[in-house]
Amino acid sequence: MRVDSTVTAALIHEPSDSSLLWDAVRVTVRLLQQTEALGSTIPWHDHRRAAKKRARAIEYIRCRPKRIKHYRELLKITRTTLSSLQQASEQLPLTAGSAGELWQAQLRHYRRSSSGSSPRPNGGSWPGDPVPAGEKLVSLFEPHADIIVKGSRDVDYGHKLNLTTGRSGLILDLVIEAGNPTDSERLLPMLERHIAFYGEPPRQAAADGGYASRENLSGAKARGIRDMAFTRSAASPPWLSI
Incomplete structure (x- = not known):
């Protein structure tokens, strides 16, 4: 997953x-x-x-x-x-x-x-x-739109989505977020939703480096995920390779 x-x-x-x-x-x-x-x-x-x-x-x-x-x-x-x-x-x-x-x-x-x-x-x-x-108000016609900034990229106006996919790329779950929560805040809630929907944790899970934290790694292991991997980047902490 x-x-x-x-x-x-x-x-x-x-x-x-x-x-x-x-x-x-x-x-x-x-x-x-x-x-x-x-x-x-x-x-x-x-x-x-x-x-x-x-x-x-x-x-x-x-x-x-x-x-x-x-x-x-x-x-x-x-x-x-x-x-x-x-x-x-x-x-x-x-x-x-x-x-x-x-x-x-x-x-x-x-x-x-x-x-x-x-x-x-x-x-x-x-x-x-x-x-x-x-x-901030960004539109009279779409007042629900949020201001979304991901990393150093351009500002977007709309809604942030968190999703989980299977090995084939099939979307298993999707959440429309309120505001612009950080990725690291949303990893464990997304894992918990998956477990609640499917009755068991995935054996393996992967996520971008933005989701990485020691707490998320420990939390994923505690929820029964055997292998939890985060995508490395130049700014990734050294422990991420452990």
Whole structure:
């Protein structure tokens, strides 16, 4: 049996605060357009062109003072659009019926996705402020996506998977992880799942060097695995060859 991990990517664009704010304006305008068909009479203005222009400027301009200026303007546009949406939500006619309930459900979904009504999707007092990875929003449309970094490779946005395979390569078990746990944290739980599913431990097991630790080696032996092997690398500890 072999234990390995990989990442399945979410279908989202590269996230940034400015792109998320632009997404928020697009979604908000779409919801506002729907309220007109539901009988809302709240006046509002379509700021999509202005928001897109500033989001593009933030992406391509390298002068920090100019980027901050555009960012302030994008925040103002987003706040204004969200304010119009809030007014429309409060005054949506009760006669809207099931269509109105569906609209309210969409509104609740996007509010949860953006963690409420915060004008900055990823918190902090200003761009560049550190935000813990677990608290970052990477997409309004796929809010469940995690930030995954494996080693020194590129950052992925999606979900980390841990899986076990047999000698033929057939997948025996697969776990969609929450967040980005280290491989070494997941070896023993994956072995325990295998034993629970199949009623006995595998005679031999292998895993990448990222799963290697003295505790995992001892734990695998204690669970009845006769041969436990970890893939060596230049950074592997000397005891790994024992």
